[in-house]
Structure formats: structure tokens, C-alpha cells
Amino acid sequence: MVTIKDVAREAKVSVATVSRVLNDSGPVSDDTRRLISEVAHRMRYVPHSGARSLITSKTQTLGVLLPDLYGEFFSEVIRGMDNTAQRNGFHLLISRSYADKSGIETAMRAMRGRVDGVVAMSPDIDAESLLNLPSTIPVVLLCSVSRGHEVDSLTIQNCRGAREMVRHLVSLGHTRIAIIKGSAGNYDAAERLRGYRMALREAGIVPDPPLEQSGNFTEAGGYAATIDLLALRERPTAIFAANDSMAIGALSALRESGVQVPEEMAVAGFDDIPLARFMDPPLSSVHVPICELGARAVELLLHGVTHKNDHARRRERVSTELVIRRSTGAEPAERSPPRTFKRETVSV
């Protein structure tokens, strides 16, 4: 591998001068500048980023710690992160932490010296291990509970979004509204459940335990939960799934069981992944700007990196938006609810 020394020797100058033209730092005569540029290019010299970051103590790299996410949420959030990172000259070092909590710690340790900051997503409510991390390095917590931690955090307006969707279902006349919950111990899942219960309480609907089905954020989980719901003596008339993947599984189960959507059963999801509008029927959902979520997380982190983290702790919350499509059906015959939400049809 050709190093800066080789270039210096070939150009008959010192490494200092080579470094100066490469980084455009300090004065160099036009002649030597041209010469060195030419030699470096001819020798196909590429600076060794590792060595450079050792002395500058800047890696131009951000670490990303994610749980084992599936589907479009993962790709979208990474897209947002990478866009913003790349625009600011940063790279992304991605690590899917193991399920166990020690995994995230070892991952954090391994990132020492290779990243300037970390975006960590640790949705397990009881994963307090993050607290022990040497926060000498800027950290942004994403979609995670962060009580007490002195780090920036970014979350989704889960509770409010869920509450609005359930409220909408109530406004359509539904009183038996089921929920397919997210993974146990998951922060987003807990918040969405909270919004669901809040809306029911506000509507004066007494909660029915069997209507709260367990799920795990996967299509298969939504499918299974729906089968269970259909087996109930008193079926619900609406299903609110805590994310779109489960809602899609629910649609599949209902179709197989010959239950008409939305006539016999209204279905709503959460996230509004790009696929939602292409479902049959198109899926009503709570829109989450996933890409922007990733982008904003990196923005926050970059701020912490450039300002050496000497700012007041930030807690931001990205807002959601109700997107009503056909899977929740029309308003009840007797009355027209106010339409403050976005109504959308497929258009490409």
C-alpha cells in the first residue's frame, strides 16, 4: 500500500508538504502543489483514514445500534440516517445488537475509537444497561425510554397517534375495538397501548381484556392474533394493530376467514409504511415519518459531536399524522364525524 511517505519520496519533498497539499492546509508554492498532486494521483495514493483519525481524534463515522428490526422500518430509518450523515461527510457503522442486554454494551465498547457518536435504539423498557455506557461520547437514544439518562433522545408521538386512531374508530361508531399489541417490554408498544386505552376511556368504553391481544410486530403475529380475536364469543368490530406489519397479517387472516373489511371489521395500523396504500383494502394507518426520524436523529447527534456535547439535554418527539384509507370504512350512517384528518387515495 502506498503511503504518504512514498509520495513524499517520489516527489522529493517532505511528508509535511504532501500533507499540506492534501488537506489544503498551510502555504505551498503552486509548482510543488501541482507536482505533488500529480504524483499522488499517479501513484493512486489514498490517505489512510484510520491513521488520520488517530491524530485528529475525529473518525467522521457515526455508530448505529439497532435491535433486530425487520422490514421497511429498518430500511427507511437507515436511509434517513445515511442521507444526513453522508451530506455532512460522515459514515455509518451499523450494528444489530443481540437480543441480550450485554450485547449492546459490547457493541458500544467495540465502537470506541471508530466512531464520533452513537445513535442507539434500545426499545426494551428494562434495558437500563445503556445507562452504564461511558457517555464521554455523544449519544442519541432513538425510540427508547430514557428516564434519567443525560443523553439526547428522539421518540415518536406514539400515544397521541394511537389515541387519535382509536378516537377515529370510535367516531365511526365502533365500541368493540381490539388492539394487537407490539412486543412485550417494547417502549413504542407500551405507548401505543397507552394511547389506545386512553381513547377508550375518554369514550366511556369499558375495556375488555380479551380484546387486547399480544403481538410481536410481525405479519405472522398479527395473523395469529386475529385468528384468536375471531374465535371470541363476542367479536370486535374493529382491530387496531400496533404496527402495519401486524395489520397486514390481520388483513390476511380476515380474508381467509371470509370476514369483509371494512364492512364486518375495520382494520388500522401504525407507521404507514410505503406498502400500506397498496394493501387490499388500502390500510388506514398512523403516519410516522420514518426516514425523517433517522435523519433527525443524526442531526441531533452531529450537533452533539461538533459542539462536544456541551448543550442542554434534548428530548424531541416526531409527530404523527392520521391517514385514513379504506380499511377503516366510512363513517356510520347516522352522523358525519368532523374530517380533520388527511384522506388519501392511491395515486402514483
Next chain:
Amino acid sequence: MVTIKDVAREAKVSVATVSRVLNDSGPVSDDTRRLISEVAHRMRYVPHSGARSLITSKTQTLGVLLPDLYGEFFSEVIRGMDNTAQRNGFHLLISRSYADKSGIETAMRAMRGRVDGVVAMSPDIDAESLLNLPSTIPVVLLCSVSRGHEVDSLTIQNCRGAREMVRHLVSLGHTRIAIIKGSAGNYDAAERLRGYRMALREAGIVPDPPLEQSGNFTEAGGYAATIDLLALRERPTAIFAANDSMAIGALSALRESGVQVPEEMAVAGFDDIPLARFMDPPLSSVHVPICELGARAVELLLHGVTHKNDHARRRERVSTELVIRRSTGAEPAERSPPRTFKRETVSV
């Protein structure tokens, strides 16, 4: 930040000894070993990976260069890569290259010194820029044309998979079979188109140019292409989409147009993303082991990394499998085709 020097001073030993216990290299007395471990832990010492890799010339990191992929393909292939990498103690440095070809070169340059090898996905057929990369570093080309390049490569059996699917449609009695093509200039897209044409020719079906619609691997693209197909004087009776996302868009367009699937129109996709089986009707597709694809790419790369690339060039091809669900309908009434393929129903 606490360094190895700090630990050494605190433990009243030399840095060499500290290094020895940390890496378990060389002989150390049990007493000093215990002492140093205790001190290092107490001081929350974490080795600086950057400095370490400078001297060992090993970064324990693999670079991943991807185009701007969407949806489940991206997340699945990353999952496979990260699983295998992590199992071997490696990290993933991910970069989405810009569309332009110079982007991939700058990305490669930026990775110098921070990775031990690179998995590059450069599906643009005319992106010969990869050829110019300083291949002093091991490279595995993924889903890319690689004629002439002296690097390992891993591709999908696109042609064979497409051919089998179209052959299946032919066996069902279809003669007017449309294709929604992938992105222009894309290697996978070109190969799948080749398989499509091959199957038609083998069946003695004369190709009809309007039946070859352009697409871009997105749901919206599949939707638009299908609208165009439905406007044809002579409609096709089957649509083969070059990937599942487009097939999903096609299903959506057909549904809106009131065209029954599979009765009036058979639909098939490619990739068999996890969602495919939850479509309405469940989508027939050509199964691609996406996760394994990523895993295998990393395996090949790790081989190159540990063996310093001194092996004969490898070109591997992961095989596909026909997965027939309801979207392609039943066999024609007059005759029963041999069922050599996998038939599957939703089971969770």
C-alpha cells in the same frame, strides 16, 4: 479518555504488560494479571480500536456499498451480512453510494484504512468504474455484472428463476404473458428479462413488444405499468413482475380496475419477500434467499480477507425456487401440469 498508559501508570506496570493481559498474549503472572484486570475495569478502560488497527493493520470491519435500495430486500440482505460478520467478530460500515458512478469510487476511497474488505453492489451494467478500484483490498461483487474483473462475485440465478416462472405460466395455458421490467441498466433486471424471453421462445410464443413494460422495482412503478397494460387493445392474461414490490403495485392496480386475480389475470413476482404470502391473493413468486445472499457474500469476503485474497477468483450463484401461491391461479381445465414446484399455503 483513559488510555492504556493511564492503566499502566495506575497499576504501576508497563504498557506492554497491560497489553499482554488485554490480548491474552505472552506470559503474565497471575497476580499482575488480576491487578491489571481490576484496574482496567475500575477505570472503565476501553481499547481504542482505531489505534489498535493501525498497528495490526486489521480493522475487523467490512465495508458495504449499496445502491439506494428500498424495502425488504435491503433489510434482509443487511441482516444476513451482519449476522455472519458479527459471528466472526466483524463490523459493518455501510454506505449508500450516490447514483452517479463517481460516487462509488469516492466511497471506496473513503473506506481505505477503515475496512478489511468490501462487499459492493453496483447493479448498473455500465458502471465499469468499479474496475478501477485499487483491488489491494478484497472485494466481493454482489448482484453485479463482473466480466473481466478479478474479484469474487455472487449473483442470483435470475435468468433461470424467471424462465421457470414464465414456463409455469405457459403450462397454465397462458400465451399472452406480460413482463414489468426492472430498472433500466440494472443487471438483475436484464437477466430476468432474458429468462422471460427465453421461456417464451421455448414455448413458441412470438414476443409482443407492448407486453414488455418498463418498471423501476417500486410499487408505484408496478402500478403504473399495469394501468398501461390494461389499456392495451389486446390485454395480457398474465403479468410477470421482475420483483415483488412491482407485483404488489400490479395487484393494487388490478383491484382498482376490477380485474379479478387470478381468474382474469395471473400475477407473479420475484424475490419472495416475507410479505408476499400475505398479499391478496397470496403472491406467487421466485424465492430468493436474500438473507443467505448477504451471509454468503460476507463469507466469501471473509475468506478473501483471511487468505489475503490469494485464491482463484470465485463466481457463485445462489439458486432460486418457484413458490406457487394463489395469484397465478390453478392449472387450466384441460390438462394437469406436473407439479414439481413447492405449493404453499399461509401457515404461521
Next chain:
DNA sequence: TTGTATGCGTTATCAT
């Protein structure tokens, strides 16, 4: 068993 010293490739601080 332990310590000293060198070097990895680069930038930064002095000189000149």
C-alpha cells in the same frame, strides 16, 4: 515474568 523501544500512517508544531 516484565520493561524498553520502535513503528503503524498521519497531522501538527516547531524550526529553518
Next chain:
DNA sequence: ATGATAACGCATACAA
């Protein structure tokens, strides 16, 4: 305008 040299944090050959 240019060069010599000290760091950066660590691993390792060699000495003790």
C-alpha cells in the same frame, strides 16, 4: 515556502 520531528494509542520484538 519547506523540512524535521513529535505526537496519537496501541502491539510487539527484543532486552533484561
